[in-house]
Amino acid sequence: MSAQSKTSMNGAAHSTAQIEVRNPVSRELIGSIAICSEDEVRGAVERARGAQPAWEARGAKERAYILRAFADLLWARRTDAMRLIRQETGKNDTGAFLEVYGIVTEAYWLYHHAPRLLRSQRRPALLPFIQYAKVHFKPHGVVGCITPWNYPLYNGFTDLIPALAAGNTVVMKPSELSPFTANYIVDLLYQAGVPEDALQIVTGDGSTGAVLIDYVDYVSFTGSTATGRKVAERASKRLIQYTLELGGKDPLLILEDANVELAAAGTIRSALENCGQACVSTERVYVTEPVYDQYLQRVQHYAQQLNVSVGDGFSVDVGSMTNERELKRTEAQVEDAVVKGAKLISGGKRRPDLGPLFFAPAVLTDVTHEMDVMREETFGPIVAIMKVKDTDEAVRLANDSEYGLSGAIFTRNLTRGEEIAKMLQSGDIGVNRTYAVPGSHALPWGGRKHSGIGRRGGPEGVMRYTQPQSVLVDTMIGSVPSLTLLDSLTMNTLLALRVLRRYLPFI
């Protein structure tokens, strides 16, 4: 990594302020990071800006080969990467593996598709035959990636590698809770061939992220809605573009004809993925009356089988939470719900026997929209279940939220499932399957309403990192000069074209 980021990560930079990074399970010190000063952030961006033209000039194909080499390297080093992710977050092996798998396969997707997406396009010009036009997709310049702690690899790099693929250079600001995973992955990108100045890390806290916005040409932010609003304000003052991946309050609808067994297991899996510390985890479950009792019985059955553990291996279902703040917020939501009449039918208590941030997954029933657990974002292991009369009521309640990130529907009628999906005000919906959109790299995903602006993933996730530039070439270099836009020849041609253009789409 660059000298700048290396010294920042090793804590030996000019900055004196330091942040200690601790393992959330053992509380052991993993290391310390420097809080970069404004000068250091500006310096990193200047170096990235200096490196950008050469990175762009290498062309989309060469950059794609580098990303594929990175993916191969990451796969070969997956055990080390998973260990680091687990050290910083306390999550289980399954979660760490899926982060690695997700980035490796995204890089392969970019390798196959980014060069084609970024290719210049020939388009019709004002005057066919004597003019031609092309659209080129130019990178923004230096992209600032500000990333959270919950998926230090996946959320850290799912926005970053398409920015590189599109010819931008990048300065990354990882969360202060998980900088060492970012550091390790950036080193792998260097080994794969990304030049050191083309990708740098600046470490620090929220203030470092804020300062970064003042220097870069584009901001890609993943984090909370509250911080996202501040990022948008700061970027707007500079008139630079940004994308925001923010919080969610994702609904799951269980229709009258659902496969209840599948729905119950899907609920548990989706609500408790990464201990519920996921933007796209299920947070509100609406179950239609006819299947409610059966569903509840099956959810209880699966909840009792969960393996909540500090151990290794893919049989651990729920690991540790990552920070005390989110654990306290989770406890407060459970308490608020119970005080307002909800029933806690499973879990809902800390597990200090396992570690300081372990929490037995809470299953709440009889919840209502008057409770915080159904309105505010949950970032912890809670399954909140509400009985509804029918599908119409489920759809109405699902849309009664300021968020609109993800969602899911369980029904045996696939056509109806698709129809109902379109009625939900969410950026993506899974029918009979939760958590499959983020791993489907051809699909865009991101939030509506307060859940975000813009999309990651798919062609949309690449093209946001470019600015279209149109170039029109007139071949009539020997024509008679004219001072009017409408000489008689042009006028007659335009009139003829008007008629043709009414019928022909390509002219």
Ligand code: NDP
């Ligand atoms: P935050 O919004 O607190 O932080 C996200 C990142 O922004 C961190 O790197 C943080 O630094 C940095 N930051 C903090 N303040 C500022 C600021 N004023 N200007 C610029 N950057 C700043 O979120 P969390 O890290 O606590 O993550 C949890 C939240 O993120 C949840 O609400 C969750 O829903 C959302 N999220 C959304 C995702 C999505 O894809 N839609 C994915 C993952 C999480 P530092 O950590 O050092 O303070």
